[in-house]
Each structure stands twice: as structure tokens, then as C-alpha cells.
Amino acid sequence: MVNGSQPVVQARGIVKIFGQHRALDGVDFEVRPGEVHALLGENGAGKSTLIKILTGAYQPDGGEILLEGGPVRFSDPLDAQRHGIGTVYQEVNLLPNRSVAENLFLGHQPTRFGMVQRRVIEVKARELLATYGLEIDVKAELGSYSVAVQQIVAIARAVELSGKVLVLDEPTASLDRNEVAKMFEVVGRLKARGLGIIFITHFLDQVFEIADRVTILRNGKLIGTRTLSEVTTTDVVRMMLGKDLAFDHGGVGVAEAVQGPVRVQFKSLGRQGKVAPFTLSLHEGEVVGVAGLLGSGRTEMARLMFGVDTADGGEISVGGRVVSIRNPAQAVAAGFGFCPEDRKLDGIFGELSVRENIIIALQAKLGWFRALNRDEQDEIAGNYAEALDIRAANHDMPVKLLSGGNQQKVILARWLAIDPNFLILDEPTRGIDVGAHAEIVRTINRLREEGLALLVISSELDEVVAYSNRIVVMRDREMVAELSGADIAPSVIVAAIADNRGSQAAKMETSA
């Protein structure tokens, strides 16, 4: 902690207005050298607007920015970078098809007589990454490395180009636990070097793990800045939401709930090199949670169930009748729904309206010639938007303008609209704000009570424990445990995941 030292960058009374809407209203914010400062707030609180102003992407309508005490005005992100403020986004903005070394020095390659000195770049790249504890082949394509490595390369590049302040915009959203640890080690090194680090995330536990102070925004207003050692998680959540949110986490005990008849059954379903054959039955009114590390075969299992990948063996039956599911269209016809992990890539039709995004699966199920007319579309979209509390100015706006949480609810609405009998949710709460998070958990519980069979994949153990009747654990592309009753507890799950951890860890090292 470096209390009392002069802030490296400081925002005072920042105001930003979009049309009628005050996105930021007199917000103060500062980062000291050698400090990790977390920025928290629900989606729409103004976090990204503030970051965009600090990094020069937006110009403030009021207030001022001070860099090491002197007022500055950044014309664009490059200008901010020249002044020492670098940014790394959740999605790595580098070139996956160029080498690591080229990515590090793109745009400022050392040259001699106008020729790029490949060898010099590679040596410098290796030296640079060594300071981050990363020893990899810098000649290999960046895209061949895991997201975590790519993130670290992006950080190294940003620090190299700027060097005073580093903004990390949800850097851990697509990383697993090991990778997060690696990332935090890097952040720790940079902190020791005296960089000011702004850390944006939705994971409160990570904030408490790595950050020194936290600033909380709500509806464009500054709620407060706190030293993290002096507050609890509940304090922070209360500040973010403006109320005490009952999370119902831990010991809810849905496990003993009465289960209906078997709704869907997967018998020895598997695919060579993806998932070892597994057998699983889901009952009416049952939530089966899937736990496991990233890459353990969780998503692969769901993809087989939904026909995204075709199984090379096994059998699927719905309500006792064997069905053939070799593509998602057949899965939808059988009454299955799937909210995929990667919303942007596999879920959302960004340019299409909220209404169209909600009715699209039902329309696909009905076929080309039974078109839903406008009134029917409006009614369906209206009903589910209300039921799930989707917040959109109107249902004709492009869905890409909605926040992540609302987009997730739109995809959920899309599947509820087909009146499914089995729903797969892959990381339904990843990357969305606390409020929407709680709402999705509530919706899962409600759907269970209404008799739906659900399979929910999640990395958040507390969450899985809270809503699952049963939990299956995946490890090394294999279903290794099925837990129920008193075994549904984080400690038991962790033990099941961690069993034989040695070989797993070794594998992750080689894949990284």
C-alpha cells in the first residue's frame, strides 16, 4: 500500500452526457502508483464510460483529468498511450495469426535501413516476457497460445507502450482458475514496479484478492471509494446495488426436492477425442449442475447433447422415446434449448432487434411457411421480456445495444418461447452484473419449480451448489462423479475436481 503518495492519474468531477442521459455525473477517481484500484458497478453504472474518458476514447463534457498533477486532454487512445495510459480489453485486440514477438513490437519494430530486424525483435520479446515470468516460443503464432498467455502478451505490449497506468477491462472473464492466478502474479509484478493499475471485473472475490482500493459507481454517480481491507463483500455489494441483495447462497438444500419422471436420458453418449461416453438422466423439475475446470469437457458434453457436435455413439431419449439429434435443428424440434457460453459468437444476432432475437428459435422450429406475424411477435417478445425483466428502451432496438446481462436474458427468453422440455445453460452468469446475475439464478429456480429439466454448467461453485439437485463433475473429458444429497457442497466438488490433480496440472502447463 502506498497511502498518501500523489495519484498518477486523477479524474475530477467528470461529466459525460449522451443525448438526455447523464452517463457520468460529477465522478472523481484516482489511481496511485503501485496500487491496484478496482472499479465496480452494475452494467450501465458508467464504468466503461469513465474508462473511455480516461483512455481518450471519449471527451468529457465537464470536469478535468490530471496526469501526475498537471491537467491533460487526450485526443484519442493513442494519445493517452503516449502519455502513459495503456489498456487491455477482455477480448485480446492483437493479431492471432502473427507471432508473439511481432505482436509485442507491432508499429514500433526495431529497424535497420528500413528493414525489420526479426532476430532483434525475438530476443527483445523473449527478454520482455521473461520479466513477466513467461517463457514461451516467441516465434509461434499468438493464436496458438491460450487466452491467458495472449492476455499477458497484451499486457506486456500495453505496459511497454505506456508505462504509468494500466487499465485491465475484465481481463479474467474468460480465464480459468489457474490462469487467473497466473494473471494475478503478473499484476503483482507490475504493481511492485510502481504502475497504477485500474482493474474492472464482475468477480468480487478477485477484487478482494488483488485490489487495494475499490471505487463504486451506480447510475453514473460516484458512490464511494474504499480501502478494501476495511470493508466486507456485503458492504461492497450493498454499495453497488443500493440495497441488501439476498443471494441465498449456501445451504439452500434443494437436493432433497421431489423429482418427477425422467424427462431426457443420454445413454453412453460420447465422441472420440471430445468426451468419453457418459450416461445421464434428467427428471422433470430437476437442475443438474455441471462442475469442472475449463477444458474438462463440460461444454463439449453440452454440445453433444444439443447436436452441435455429432456423437459417434450412444442414444438420446425424450420422455421415453428415442430421438435422433444430429444437429441443433433436430434438438430444437425435440424441445431442447441451449444458451451457449459465448453469447456474442453463438447466441446473439447483434444487428437484429430484441423482438426478433426472442422469437427466432420459435420461428425456426415452426419452419419457413408458418411465419409469426408482427402482432404475435410483439406479444411473445413482450411476455418474455416482462417475465425475465429485460430492460430495453423498446423491442425494435438492435440487441447489441443491450448490456451483457440483458442479452443473456434475451437468449433465455428465446428458449422459453419454444416451451422447452430441457434447457442447457452454459455459464449463464459469466460476465454479467450482480443484479442480472441474481435474477438469472432466481429464474433457474423458478423454471425448476415449473417442472423444467435443466443442465447448468458453471464455474462458480457457490452458485451451482445453491440451485442444483444433483451435480456431475467433469475432469479430463470424462464424467468422473455424480453428487447428490449432502455431497452437494463446494468442498466435496473441489475434492472431486482435484482428484488426480497432478496429471491435470501438468497437462495445463503443456497446453499453455
Place this chain on the structure above:
Amino acid sequence: MKRKNWRGALLRPQFAALAAVLLINWLLFPGFFDITLQDGRLFGSLIDVLNRGAPVAILAIGMTAVIATKGVDLSVGAVMAIAGAVAAVLVTGGASAIVAVGAALLVGLLCGLWNGILVTYLEIQPIIATLVLMVAGRGLAQLVTEGSIVTFSDPVLIFIGTGSLFGMPMPIVIAAVLTLLATLIVRKTALGLLIEAVGVNRSAARFAGISSGLLLVLVYTFAGFCAATSGLIVAGDIRGADANNAGLWLELDAILAVVIGGTSLLGGRFSIPMSVVGALIIQAMNTGILISGFSPEFNLVVKSGVIILILIMQAPITSQWLRARTSERKAQ
């Protein structure tokens, strides 16, 4: 609500551009808007714009659907030549006109099916997949005509290119009917929405249970059908099939018409009627330059200038700027 939509539609930059081009034509040639009725058929420069614009307009109908799926079809010009060649060779060989027309349309459908299969099931990029037929198609057409221009005197084929119905030249009638039918089909069934969904995000479309493969094949097949129809009109107009020149470069005009009409090359939202308007803008410029007495070389330069203007008017940055201007004015 409905009426407001109509008024909004008429304020689109494409209509302003069309009006401006027509107005300039009128200034250059005062008789531009004169229309006369002779022998039960309408004549005049305006009718001429519609008539000459019909082949590209018809191509643009099919091209709109293809581009909406994030694809492109470079082969339509060559397919025009093939269809014309097939029809011409068949009638000169003694087949009835019905058979010739049917065969030409069937060949168009098959060409489209070929493209669709390459794009969908072999997963070749549309620009490359259709380039194959663009190059090979002209060769095929030449094989059919055996290298010569096959002329014919079949009244039915000639009627398709030069006849008239209720005073309107046949190409205009065909283009209008196709525009209307295609628009009704995509908007009254779910096809329009599903095509847009596939164009916006093919992966998400798959996850949502849309059989995008079948849809893509259908779209390319339809583009082939439109190209064959255009090919018949062009052949009927010159009373012969010219494998070398029929439909030459018209695929580019068709793509341009679609883009002017506001359908993005990135796929997604599309409008068939606006693409037809785009085709008319292009033809109005061509006709204007011809009747004004400028040399035809001038045509391409003027055309590119007008196109740049229209694209600037459509660019998001322009609408942002306009919005900023209007809100400023309101603030004052």
C-alpha cells in the same frame, strides 16, 4: 404508423438520389419526362430507363438475397449468357419456345444450385465459389453456341425482350412481377427473417435451430433463376445469344445496385425493392449520359462520382453528423 413508415421510406437517400438524377436528366434533355402512346405501347425516356434497367434490377433481386446471407454471386452475368445461349440454340434447333424458356430457366436454377452447394457444403468462400462459374460459365455458353452469335426469329422469345403488356414493355412487367413476388415471399413467410439471421451470425443461427444450409442453397438457386430470366430478356432484345457479351460485367452493376439500395455487404438487413431502386439509379445515369450527348466514356466517371455520393449519404458518420446538427438547432 403505417403511413409514417411510408413517408420515412420515401425520405431515404436513394429516392433523393433517383429524383436528383432524373431532374438532371430533365435539365439536360427537356423532353425527358415526355411519355407517348404508340401502337398500344408506351414510349419515352422514362420508360426507357425502366426498360433498360430491368435486367440489372432482376439480377439485383436475387443478389440482394445472396448478399443478405453475407455472400456474393459473381456468376450471374455468365449465367445470363448460358441461359440465353440455351434458349437460342433450342429454338433454332426446332424446339418450341416454351421448352426453350423452360430449359433456360432450369439451367439457371442448376447453376445457382451448383454455387449453393459449393458455398454451403464445400464451405468455399462465396466470392471464390461463384468466381468459378463466372469464368467457366462464359466458356460453357460458348460451347453451347459453338462460338457464334446464334440469332433467332421465334416470336415468343422476341416478345420477352421487346413485347409489351398493357402498354408496358415486357422487361418492365417481368421485373415488376418478380420484385413484387420476391418481396411478398420473403416478408410473408419467415424466409426474410431467417435469411437475415443467417447473414448476421451464422453460428448463432445454427444454435437457434435454423437449417442454414438449405436456406443458403435456396438463395443461390434463386439468384441463378433471376440471372436466367435476365438472360432471356437480353437475348430476346437483340434476337440472338451472344455468349461473349451477354450480361458482361452486369454482376458488378447488380452488386452495386444492392449496395446503393442499402443492403450491407456484411449481410443482415436487406430490402429487395430498395435494390431495384438502386438498379434504376444506375440506369437513369446511363440513359442520362447517352441522351445528353456526352461521350459514353464519360459514363463511368459520372457513375462512380454519384455512387460515392450515395454511399457517403448512407454512411453512419453522415447520419451522426446530421443528427448532431439537428439537435444543435433544437438546442438553440
